[in-house]
Amino acid sequence: MTRDAEWRKDVGTENKYPQIKGVSIYVRSVKSRKYGDYFQLVRSYRDEGMVKKEVLVHLGEYDTPKAALAAWPGEIEAHRKHDRGEQADKLFVKLEKLRTLAESGGG
Helix, strand or coil: CCHHHHHHHHHCCCCCCCCCCCCEEEEEEEEECCCEEEEEEEEEEEECCEEEEEEEEEEECCCCHHHHHHHHHHHHHHHHHCCCHHHHHHHHHHHHHHHHHHHHCCC
């Protein structure tokens, strides 16, 4: 199973988006000189004949949504334990967005 097919299964979007012509959701790797490789969950679609891309969630170091869903609750707890509430809040927002995507996809 490819990574693309794996995340669709994990997030549950495989059943949600195929009926929308021209829409695709996938994980892409982005290289950064400062941080190295990081990953994004991206939606690709056509608008007036032009291909557009929208970053749905920045996954950071996690190459699949499943890995991020597993790791982020512990990271949020660690941030709160070390009095980094702002970082915990930002990560919690990303976690909730990813969970919503997973739930709305029928998975």
